[in-house]
Amino acid sequence: MxxxxxxxxxxxxxxxxxxxxxxxxxxxxxxxxxxxxTGAPIHATTGKAVRPTLCLFGCEAVGGVASHAMPAAVAxxxxxxxxxxxxxxxxxxxxxxxxxxxxAVWGKRKxxxxxxxxxxxxxxxxxxxxxxxxxxxxxxxxxxxxxxxYLEMIEGQYLDMSFEGRHDIGMDDYRRMISRKTGALLRCSxxxxxxxxxxxxxxxxxxxxxxxxxxxxxQIRDDVLGVWGEEEVTGKPVGADIRRKKNSYPVVCAMExxxxxxxxxxxxxxxxxxxxxxxVDSVLDIMDRAGVRERASVEAGEWADLAMQALTPVEMSAxxxxxxxxxxxxxxxxxx
Amino acid sequence: MxxxxxxxxxxxxxxxxxxxxxxxxxxxxxxxxxxxxTGAPIHATTGKAVRPTLCLFGCEAVGGVASHAMPAAVAxxxxxxxxxxxxxxxxxxxxxxxxxxxxAVWGKRKxxxxxxxxxxxxxxxxxxxxxxxxxxxxxxxxxxxxxxxYLEMIEGQYLDMSFEGRHDIGMDDYRRMISRKTGALLRCSxxxxxxxxxxxxxxxxxxxxxxxxxxxxxQIRDDVLGVWGEEEVTGKPVGADIRRKKNSYPVVCAMExxxxxxxxxxxxxxxxxxxxxxxVDSVLDIMDRAGVRERASVEAGEWADLAMQALTPVEMSAxxxxxxxxxxxxxxxxxx
Numbered sequence: 001m002x003x004x005x006x007x008x009x010x011x012x013x014x015x016x017x018x019x020x021x022x023x024x025x026x027x028x029x030x031x032x033x034x035x036x037x038t039g040a041p042i043h044a045t046t047g048k049a050v051r052p053t054l055c056l057f058g059c060e061a062v063g064g065v066a067s068h069a070m071p072a073a074v075a076x077x078x079x080x081x082x083x084x085x086x087x088x089x090x091x092x093x094x095x096x097x098x099x100x101x102x103x104a105v106w107g108k109r110k111x112x113x114x115x116x117x118x119x120x121x122x123x124x125x126x127x128x129x130x131x132x133x134x135x136x137x138x139x140x141x142x143x144x145x146x147x148x149x150y151l152e153m154i155e156g157q158y159l160d161m162s163f164e165g166r167h168d169i170g171m172d173d174y175r176r177m178i179s180r181k182t183g184a185l186l187r188c189s190x191x192x193x194x195x196x197x198x199x200x201x202x203x204x205x206x207x208x209x210x211x212x213x214x215x216x217x218x219q220i221r222d223d224v225l226g227v228w229g230e231e232e233v234t235g236k237p238v239g240a241d242i243r244r245k246k247n248s249y250p251v252v253c254a255m256e257x258x259x260x261x262x263x264x265x266x267x268x269x270x271x272x273x274x275x276x277x278x279x280v281d282s283v284l285d286i287m288d289r290a291g292v293r294e295r296a297s298v299e300a301g302e303w304a305d306l307a308m309q310a311l312t313p314v315e316m317s318a319x320x321x322x323x324x325x326x327x328x329x330x331x332x333x334x335x336x
Numbered sequence: 337m338x339x340x341x342x343x344x345x346x347x348x349x350x351x352x353x354x355x356x357x358x359x360x361x362x363x364x365x366x367x368x369x370x371x372x373x374t375g376a377p378i379h380a381t382t383g384k385a386v387r388p389t390l391c392l393f394g395c396e397a398v399g400g401v402a403s404h405a406m407p408a409a410v411a412x413x414x415x416x417x418x419x420x421x422x423x424x425x426x427x428x429x430x431x432x433x434x435x436x437x438x439x440a441v442w443g444k445r446k447x448x449x450x451x452x453x454x455x456x457x458x459x460x461x462x463x464x465x466x467x468x469x470x471x472x473x474x475x476x477x478x479x480x481x482x483x484x485x486y487l488e489m490i491e492g493q494y495l496d497m498s499f500e501g502r503h504d505i506g507m508d509d510y511r512r513m514i515s516r517k518t519g520a521l522l523r524c525s526x527x528x529x530x531x532x533x534x535x536x537x538x539x540x541x542x543x544x545x546x547x548x549x550x551x552x553x554x555q556i557r558d559d560v561l562g563v564w565g566e567e568e569v570t571g572k573p574v575g576a577d578i579r580r581k582k583n584s585y586p587v588v589c590a591m592e593x594x595x596x597x598x599x600x601x602x603x604x605x606x607x608x609x610x611x612x613x614x615x616v617d618s619v620l621d622i623m624d625r626a627g628v629r630e631r632a633s634v635e636a637g638e639w640a641d642l643a644m645q646a647l648t649p650v651e652m653s654a655x656x657x658x659x660x661x662x663x664x665x666x667x668x669x670x671x672x
Contacts, residue, residue, distance in 0.1 A: 147460050155357070155360065157449055161445060
């Protein structure tokens with residue numbers, strides 16, 4: 001599914017950022033992996049384009065024409081990258097995908113503006129739905145869907161920030177936060193694609209429901225990789241998210257399911273200003289004892305099942321069903 | 337004109353931010369001047385609401401119903417305030433309108449997210465055009481207009497940043513920068529209002545042209561106030577923009593029109609890391625000798641004339657003509 005759409009998506013993304021008149025577009029092409037710091041074209045690894053892929057799939061699976069949904073697909077990927085540009089600034093992350101982040105190269109002020117430009121390029125892309133053959137009403141509905149998802153996404157980011165430094169975050173808080181921070185845009189990807197492809201509200205909401213469940217699958221895996229991912233694949237050392245004291249799945253799950261003593265130990269460690277190697281190791285040990293990886297795997301599996309069940313009432317080809325099933329499986333086991 | 341729309345605009349703005357579920361909305365209500373730092377309602381001075389006023393006026397002047405344009409008016413004011421929230425972060429400005437800025441109270445990370453929330457609340461407002469009685473096609477055209485203006489606005493902000501530290505900025509560079517940074521949204525205000533009120537393309541473009549000229553009137557006055565404004569009114573000390581080495585109208589004009597010796601002196605002073613009081617005084621003296629205030633006044637007057645001329649072919653009531661004339665005059669002489 002990823003391979004099938006890859007070329008068309010990459011072409012459309014480049015087309016979307018094919019603007020002149022300001023160095024800011026060179027900065028953005030750099031971030032997308034298409035140019036070096038001077039603006040010269042390079043051949044770097046590009047992202048997985050999960051969101052645009054889901055969007056085009058959703059459109060085709062309900063009988064629509066994939067190219068009609070392309071402006072929405074492009075908008076989703078740009079919105080996602082916009083949020084990464086601002087995340088990098090907020091978290092002071094100097095590298096992503098093995099390359100320096102925008103603020104690390106050009107400073108925070110320009111990075112902030114560059115992120116805002118990418119956000120509006122996304123809007124401009126979405127408005128291309130009309131030219132792609134979508135009628136005004138459906139195009140406006142698409143604009144509303146993305147706005148709604150995007151608002152939830154930032155509210156989720158804000159919630160995530162407000163959790164920092166707190167030791168009383170439970171799994172329900174965590175789920176509420178990721179369903180917004182990550183889930184909203186993934187849900188929107190399938191939702192938007194389906195809404196471009198069909199007018200049947202039951203079908204559209206089945207895809208929306210599927211996308212909602214997918215968001216959990218995606219983020220739980222992300223959080224597992226943030227702790228146990230292999231450095232050469234994810235670009236982060238093992239335990240990275242522990243060292244940064246992130247309230248991600250593994251630690252929230254450990255706090256909730258560990259023995260009292262272990263729970264206290266994590267609170268104590270997360271209360272320190274900076275964590276040393278042995279602190280990270282202690283937390284990793286506690287996570288092992290609490291069976292956090294297995295719990296994560298079970299929960300991701302449950303969400304994956306719900307995602308597939310959501311599509312049960314939808315009439316789609318056996319090929320399409322298999323494709324989305326494979327894709328969900330890929331999200332669960334991916335190593336980057 | 338400002339008084340006539342004020343109550344309706346303030347009500348609609350509050351309605352637009354009347355959202356729950358996250359403290360981020362309290363932060364935004366604080367910024368708008370409606371709440372204190374704890375979220376409790378207060379009665380502070382609100383902004384001039386120049387953009388929404390122009391938008392509603394544009395709609396009514398061409399025979400439309402002002403309430404139809406209200407969602408656009410609200411969107412414009414929120415977009416404007418969003419850009420101020422991010423500007424404050426970028427420039428590390430700790431006060432605005434005599435109150436602490438969002439980042440100064442809650443830190444830069446939360447301020448960045450709060451700005452992004454306001455930006456998307458603006459989008460959501462604009463999508464209310466349909467409910468306000470505007471048809472899908474016109475509503476979509478409105479969304480495109482705002483996107484276009486907003487993109488120009490950030491490109492202008494970026495251009496402004498890229499001018500920093502340079503001593504070779506001429507008046508043409510300056511005009512190109514402000515026509516985007518400030519002009520785009522002001523142009524869009526009249527343009528959007530007129531586009532909601534009428535389908536006649538010649539009328540809409542006359543308002544667009546008027547708005548374009550207004551942008552210069554507005555920004556030239558802003559820049560004059562940034563140097564010579566009275567502290568108790570603007571909240572900034574005299575010479576503030578010189579001390580910050582801003583490439584605003586007065587200094588660019590002085591560099592271009594001053595005698596060689598004076599021009600070199602400004603370059604030398606702007607090349608220093610930090611400016612002392614006597615540096616600021618020297619630059620003020622040079623500006624006096626070069627007649628910068630008079631030049632600014634003449635140029636603003638020329639743009640004001642162009643703004644009125646743009647509306648000559650438009651059939652509107654004598655009252656409306658007088659109102660917009662008064663408003664343009666107000667923009668030229670305002671002291672805050």
